[in-house]
Structures are given as C-alpha cells and as structure tokens.
Amino acid sequence: MGRSREEHLAAWTAKTRRVGFKRRNWPVVRRLAALCAGLLLAGLAARLLGYAPALSAACWIAAAVTAAVMLIWFFDPHRFRTRPPGTF
Structure with missing residues (x-):
C-alpha cells in the first residue's frame, strides 16, 4: 500500500529543504492586484x-x-525570494 500522510509530508519537507524552497514576493503582487482592481x-x-x-x-x-x-512579476523566476535557512 501507499505511505501515510505523515510520511509523505516528511519526505516533501526533507526534499524542499534540500532544494532551497523559494516563495514569491507576495506583497508586490497584492499591491499590483489592488491597483488593477482600483483602476477598473x-x-x-x-x-x-x-x-x-x-x-x-x-x-x-x-x-x-x-x-x-502583475503577471510578469508573478511568473518571473528572478523575482522569487529565498527563505532564510531554518524557517519553513
């Protein structure tokens, strides 16, 4: 059978820590979305x-x-920020 949910989560966590998990710069995307909605x-x-x-x-x-x-900023891989080590 398959692995349990906890085993999947532990494997994913270990894998993303090795890769150097990155995240998008959300505050900029949110501001651009708000500006777009305001202009509309x-x-x-x-x-x-x-x-x-x-x-x-x-x-x-x-x-x-x-x-x-906003879409260019969202999908541009250069705009990703690296998480500081030790945070998840």
Whole structure:
C-alpha cells in the first residue's frame, strides 16, 4: 500500500529543504492586484457618472498594463525570494 500522510509530508519537507524552497514576493503582487482592481472600478465609476469616455478608457488601459506587469512579476523566476535557512 501507499505511505501515510505523515510520511509523505516528511519526505516533501526533507526534499524542499534540500532544494532551497523559494516563495514569491507576495506583497508586490497584492499591491499590483489592488491597483488593477482600483483602476477598473475608477474606470467604471467614470463611465457611469458621465465623465469623458477618454477618462474611463485611460483607467481601463492602465488597469490592463498593471495586470500585465502583475503577471510578469508573478511568473518571473528572478523575482522569487529565498527563505532564510531554518524557517519553513
């Protein structure tokens, strides 16, 4: 039969400690996601309140650029931070 859950977890923990487990820089990704959502809502508000259509278009274009930067930042392996030794 297969190994127990604890054995799988222990093997995974030992393997990731050897590899040097890395994590993403989440605060930057969260800020970019919040900025993107804010720009989308600002564009929607500008559209619904009857401001110039160029203002809402500019907000939506800026939101698209922010989303692209967020995805690039999220998937770029150079942006990963190494965890300090001894922490898990």
